[in-house]
Amino acid sequence: MAKTKKRKLFMKGEYFDYTTVFVILVLVCFGLVMIYSTSSYSAYIKFGDAAYFLKRQGTFALLGLACMFFVSRIDYHNYKKLTLIGYVVSVGLLLFVFLFGSEKLGAKRWIEIGPIQFQPSEIAKIVMIIFVAHMVSNCAAEIKKWKILLKVLFISAIVVGLIAMENLSTAIVTLAIVIVILFVASPKYGQFIGMGMIAAAGMGLFLALFPYRIERVKIWLAPEKYEKGFQTLQSLYAIGSGGIFGKGLGQSMQKMGFIPESHNDMIFSVICEELGLFGAICVIILFLVLIWRLMIIAANAKDLFGSLIVVGVMAHIATQVLVNIAVVTNTIPPTGVTLPFISYGGTSLVFLLIEMGIVLGVSRQIKLEQHP
Amino acid sequence: MEKNKTYNKRKIMIVAGVIFLCSILLCVRLSYLMVKRSQYYQKLALDLHQRERSIKAERGEIYDRNGVLIAANKPVCTISVIHSQIKDPNKVVKVLASELDLKEEEVRKKVEKVSSREKIKSNVEKEIGDKLREYDLAGVMIDEDYKRYYPYNELASKVIGFTGADNQGIVGLEVKYDKYLQGKPGSILTLTDARGVEIKNASEDRVEPQKGCSLYLSLDVNIQTYAQQAARKIYQTKEAKSVSMIIMNPQNGEIYAMVNWPEFDLNQPYTLMNETNQVYSSKKKQELLNQMWRNKCINDTYEPGSTFKMVTATAALEEGVVTKKDTFSCPGFRIVEDRRIRCHKTTGHGGETFEQGFMNSCNPVFMDVGARVGKEKMYENYKKLGLFKKTGIDLPGEANSIMHKLENIKAVELATMSFGQSIQITPIQLISAACTIVNGGKTITPHFGVKVVNEQTKEITTLTYEEKEHAIKKETSDQMKELLEAVVAKGGGSKAQIEGYRIGGKTATSQKLPRGNGKYISSFIGFAPANNPTVAALVLIDEPTGIYYGGTIAAPVIKEVYENILPYLGLEPEYKAGNEEKEE
Structure with a gap:
């Protein structure tokens, strides 16, 4: 039936998930408040304008929200035609950035077109979500076969590998997205337990081969003892000095240059310092509400493709949130992952909101009569 | 189009479940950090943020x-x-260099140095x-x-x-x-x-x-100024190496003035005097500076010479081995053991009483008197007058006397000690001993500090100093005052006479060691009023050129000072000019 019917680009649905929209708006606005709180001091010193980072992020937030509402009206089945092109373009961009990208903080991750700068890895993440969802939903019946599973993994690995060249953390997040989509699509469990064991073995080998990563592990275990543990330690100072109810919004001391670029990856530690354990748990609950909504949308999506897209987005947000919080609390070795919607970063926020737009698009096609 | 199957939904639940579980674990971790470890991290953070x-x-x-x-x-x-706050380094360098009179390169080096704070210039x-x-320069x-x-x-x-x-x-x-x-x-x-x-x-x-x-x-700016002027004058006219002067109250040890000419400018203590553009090594310069800062009145010892005859006379009177009227004879020398020790008057003073011998500062008389006292009794009296220990003056670096060991004293040593040779004391020890001799026999501690006042609490701490009554007999002191007054009135100290005032004193001309190098220290110690002294003064002229006799060059210095400060201290002339003859 779907094959015969000519699809329109835009469509009106019977359902729209307002809870998700509400949670997203709260997260974005809270993020802006925290960015102002964390960056105003250093922004004033550096640019003479306390609201420098707030204004930039605010602009991107408005752009992103506009994109989100626009994208949410697009019938997500239209993306199927674009997945292959998207895949090729992503590989191209990643290769381009690897060869000609501009350096920021010692890593080549950026493409500059006039005043616009963006990280291709951000695009690659969205593309990979849709691409893998499409590929897997087309061969869902056969996914339990090792051959098919490994084929999907191999195709994904090209992109993940290219991302890993410059940004290991994003590569890990992308890989997690692919694995979660495959896990949901497949009826099996054993394969994934096997893959997990292989991954653990690979990790051990990796650490043995690259001693500089071992140093990271040592720093993680005892940040006080190493000079490079400075940042981790600063984060712990911030979190620890927050106490139960925090110092109050804007009262962080650690943002005064002790945590470098505290509006970026480490923003959660300042949230802890200013708003305390109470505030930190509230933020985690907000994310869990979002994950819960994504779970509902994924479970009730019209078809497997839509469902897997939402699963991908859910995996994306969840890994970033969990890894980010785990890093700032020194629960796992340090790696640079931003906190979705809250950390400073224009492209990251816009693409996240576009992802949310796609999810909302999926939610529009939920048939309400299926859930009496 | 594939539909969502049941196992897909179950797996979505599992994924969400894992996410929830991880979140809970992280919340536990956060609770541990923010509750249990909170104080620990708070303290560390405060240490980091707080500067004293x-x-x-x-x-x-x-x-x-x-x-x-x-x-x-x-x-x-x-x-x-x-460094981190400087916005316009070029302007900062330029302004600082010109205003502070520094070299631009020097300032630039400091401005460009990456440090939290760099001192450019103090004072x-x-x-x-x-x-x-x-100028309102950022970063300055x-x-x-x-x-x-x-x-x-x-x-x-x-x-x-x-x-x-x-x-x-x-x-x-x-x-x-x-x-x-x-x-x-x-x-x-x-x-x-x-x-x-x-x-x-x-x-x-x-x-x-x-x-x-x-x-x-206790220092008095006016007295110090008078004394300094007098010291400078004699320093210049006699082209002396240095001139030291102490003026104090013999009754309580308060010092009114202490001069060590040449003095240096306290506002430029590191500028050498008589700057001759000569460049010294830092070690040499420090040596010269230490020399310049040296307070010779208390830091250096010297052979006191004839002024020390006061001490010998006091010992003799104290021990009762001599009276003023005892007679002696001076042929111009005394043979002591194998040595011939001369009097300053080589032709000899002939027959004379002890009083005359004191006035004449006759060495043979004192050699005889010293021998009569004996070394043990002599040292006992030195001790009474505090000559074996530092005076305890409230200045750093006080030197102590250099004396023979008692067992090493033979006749020659005793003879020379009696007229102030072969032993060394500091000027402050001499004047302190002299104060005891003339103040009725009380030992005093010479000092400057009188009281310390806390301006906030108005709390006043009066500084007290050791005193000991009756170190020597009052009779001895009275006789010594008469003898000393006679020295100025009729003897070697006559150049210190001031019309209308009763002055006591003793002159000295000490040879500097090694003996016979032609260098002398001329000195005079004076008291006024002679019968009840309230102002004691000692002057030392180190290495005067030309005439070097204490009575000739040192006594007039004290006279000049006394003329100025006695009226200033409220001491009125006791008799008018012309009555002097009658007194005599």
Whole structure:
């Protein structure tokens, strides 16, 4: 039936998930408040304008929200035609950035077109979500076969590998997205337990081969003892000095240059310092509400493709949130992952909101009569 | 189009479940960090954020006996730069170099150095600091500070002393009374950002500094000035190496003046006098500076010579081995054991009484008297007069006397000791012993410090010094006063006579060691009024050229000083001119 019917680009649905929209708006606005709180001091010193980072992020937030509402009206089945092109373009961009990208903080991750700068890895993440969802939903019946599973993994690995060249953390997040989509699509469990064991073995080998990563592990275990543990330690100072109810919004001391670029990856530690354990748990609950909504949308999506897209987005947000919080609390070795919607970063926020737009698009096609 | 199957939904639940589980684990981790470890991290963070900055306390002032300020503080500025706050380094370099009179390269080096704070110049005049403040240069800090200032420049320089860069005493009274003068530094506990820059509007704990106590001296600026002028005059006319003078109250040990000419400028203590553009090595320069700062009245010993005959006479009278009327004969020398020791008058004084021998300062008389006293009794009397120990004056670095060991004293040593040779004492030891001799027999501690006043609490600490009554008999003291008055009235000290005043005194001309090098120290010690002395004065002229007799060149110096200060101290002439003849 779907094959015969000519699809329109835009469509009106019977359902729209307002809870998700509400949670997203709260997260974005809270993020802006925290960015102002964390960056105003250093922004004033550096640019003479306390609201420098707030204004930039605010602009991107408005752009992103506009994109989100626009994208949410697009019938997500239209993306199927674009997945292959998207895949090729992503590989191209990643290769381009690897060869000609501009350096920021010692890593080549950026493409500059006039005043616009963006990280291709951000695009690659969205593309990979849709691409893998499409590929897997087309061969869902056969996914339990090792051959098919490994084929999907191999195709994904090209992109993940290219991302890993410059940004290991994003590569890990992308890989997690692919694995979660495959896990949901497949009826099996054993394969994934096997893959997990292989991954653990690979990790051990990796650490043995690259001693500089071992140093990271040592720093993680005892940040006080190493000079490079400075940042981790600063984060712990911030979190620890927050106490139960925090110092109050804007009262962080650690943002005064002790945590470098505290509006970026480490923003959660300042949230802890200013708003305390109470505030930190509230933020985690907000994310869990979002994950819960994504779970509902994924479970009730019209078809497997839509469902897997939402699963991908859910995996994306969840890994970033969990890894980010785990890093700032020194629960796992340090790696640079931003906190979705809250950390400073224009492209990251816009693409996240576009992802949310796609999810909302999926939610529009939920048939309400299926859930009496 | 594939539909969602049941297992897909189950797996979505599993994924969400894992996410929830991980979130809960992270919440547990957060609770551990933010509740259990909270205090630990809070303390570490506070250590990191808080800086203690000390505020210098203003040093206490020093006043003379009449409350005249002789060591004050003037506000100065310390100029420093904070590298991270400088916006226009070129302008900063230019302005600082021109205003502070420094080389541009020198300033540039400091401005460009990546450090949290770099001091450019300290002790900058306040006006220049204010001027710099008007430029309003970002990254330039102007801190107010105090610098010691001595309004009288070279007045009693070696006594008062000066302070170093941290306002600590370096020489003189500034060292001795440092603990009173220093005060208590205050502190500011401030929160700083990672660069060490203080955070504005952050609450700060401030402990105010406490200004040091004021010190009141027995020194009198006017007497010191008179004495200094007299010392300078004789220093110049006799082209002497140096001139030392002590003027004090023999009754209680208060010192009115202590001169060590040439004095140096206390406001420029590191500038060598008679600067000849000569460049010295730092070691040599330090040596010369130490020499310049040296207070010869207390730091150096010398052979006192004839002034020490006071001590021998006191011992003899104390032991009752001689009376004023006992007669002696002086052929111009005495043979002691195998040595022929001459009198200064080589032709001899002939027959004379003890009193005449004292007035004539006749060496053979004192050799005889010394022999009569004997070495044990002599040393007992030295001890009574405090000649074996430091006087305890409130100045650093006091030297002690150099005496023979009792068992080493033979007839020759006893003979030479009797007229002040072969032993060495400091000028302050001599005048202290002399004070005991003329004040009725009481030992005193010479001193400058009278009281210490805490200006905030108005608490006054009166400084007390050791005194001992009846160290020698009053009768001995009375006889000594008569003898000493006779020296000035009719003997070798006649050049110290002042119309209308009764002056006592004793002259000395000591040969400097090694003997026979033609270098002398001429000295005179005087008392007024002779019958009840309240002003004792000692002058030492080191290496005068030309005539070097103490009675000829040193006595007039004391006369000149007395003429000025006796009326100043309220001592009226006791008799009019013309009555003098009758008195005699």
